[in-house]
Amino acid sequence: MLMHNPPHPGEVLKELCLEPLGLTVTDAAKSLGVSRKTLSAILNGKSGISPEMAVRLSIAFNTSSESWLNQQSQYDLWQAEKHRKELQVKQLFVA
Amino acid sequence: MLMHNPPHPGEVLKELCLEPLGLTVTDAAKSLGVSRKTLSAILNGKSGISPEMAVRLSIAFNTSSESWLNQQSQYDLWQAEKHRKELQVKQLFVA
DNA sequence: ATCGAATGTAACCTATAACGTATCAGGTGT
DNA sequence: ACACCTGATACGTTATAGGTTACATTCGAT
Numbered sequence: 387m388l389m390h391n392p393p394h395p396g397e398v399l400k401e402l403c404l405e406p407l408g409l410t411v412t413d414a415a416k417s418l419g420v421s422r423k424t425l426s427a428i429l430n431g432k433s434g435i436s437p438e439m440a441v442r443l444s445i446a447f448n449t450s451s452e453s454w455l456n457q458q459s460q461y462d463l464w465q466a467e468k469h470r471k472e473l474q475v476k477q478l479f480v481a
Numbered sequence: 482m483l484m485h486n487p488p489h490p491g492e493v494l495k496e497l498c499l500e501p502l503g504l505t506v507t508d509a510a511k512s513l514g515v516s517r518k519t520l521s522a523i524l525n526g527k528s529g530i531s532p533e534m535a536v537r538l539s540i541a542f543n544t545s546s547e548s549w550l551n552q553q554s555q556y557d558l559w560q561a562e563k564h565r566k567e568l569q570v571k572q573l574f575v576a
Numbered sequence: 577a578t579c580g581a582a583t584g585t586a587a588c589c590t591a592t593a594a595c596g597t598a599t600c601a602g603g604t605g606t
Numbered sequence: 607a608c609a610c611c612t613g614a615t616a617c618g619t620t621a622t623a624g625g626t627t628a629c630a631t632t633c634g635a636t
Contacts, residue, residue, distance in 0.1 A: 403573075412610085414573070419568060421595070422611095423613095423614095426613065426614090427594085427595090430614095433593070434593080434594085436595090437560065437561035438568070439594090440558065442568055445568065445570040445572060446573045446574070448572065448576055451562065455557070455558050456551070456554060458554075459532075459553075459554045460547075463532050463535065463536075466531075466533050466535065466536050466546070467536060467546065469536075470540070473533070473536060475513055475514050475540040475541050476541065477540060478509070479498070479542045480543060505582065505583090506583065507582065515625090516624070517582090517583085518624080518626085519624060522584095522585095525584075525585095527585095528622070528623060528624090531624090533623090534623085
């Protein structure tokens with residue numbers, strides 16, 4: 387089931403990973419092996435979590451890469467579903 | 482759990498949707514509202530399923546857009562996980 | 577054997593997105 | 607005052623989804 391208005395994964399990352407550990411963006415970016423800008427953009431909802439970034443997060447925070455990328459998918463899909471009615475698609479199969 | 486070597490979503494689309502309905506690529510593309518090239522690229526594993534395409538598929542084949550995009554995520558993640566060991570990431574949290 | 581349909585794909589274009597370095601302004605803490 | 611962190615730029619590169627157009631192949635029907 388599609389979650390209702392899922393949060394941007396960047397928020398989750400900030401609240402559940404960085405803040406509890408008292409990590410600065412600069413230090414977290416260094417540990418993740420990405421630029422400060424890249425991490426900052428994610429934390430502030432300017433860019434999404436790429437597959438590679440999901441793997442980086444899974445290493446740094448001892449989580450599953452799947453959970454990160456799934457969160458991103460849910461978010462992206464929620465945005466795309468907003469325009470469902472505008473898409474010119476003909477139904478090919480009816481149950 | 483991450484699936485082992487997940488198939489490209491294009492294969493699934495071809496085998497589970499186009500072939501059972503006897504649809505040509507040309508006709509399916511028209512119904513989906515995309516160019517023949519775009520659909521062909523997906524079916525042959527040359528491009529992935531975008532969030533918007535997932536919504537189109539959900540309309541045309543009466544499925545959930547989530548299932549399509551999740552398949553794509555699983556596939557992308559499987560590719561990204563192949564390079565896990567090459568990523569320069571420091572562990573920040575240990576259970 | 578020839579015609580038309582279907583397919584894959586190449587070339588060329590656009591738009592978007594992730595990522596990098598470098599820089600600057602504003603805030604915070606020592 | 608000074609150092610540090612942050613957010614926001616501007617400037618690149620690279621990759622990818624999508625479009626149109628055009629071409630070569632294959633395959634079925636005439």
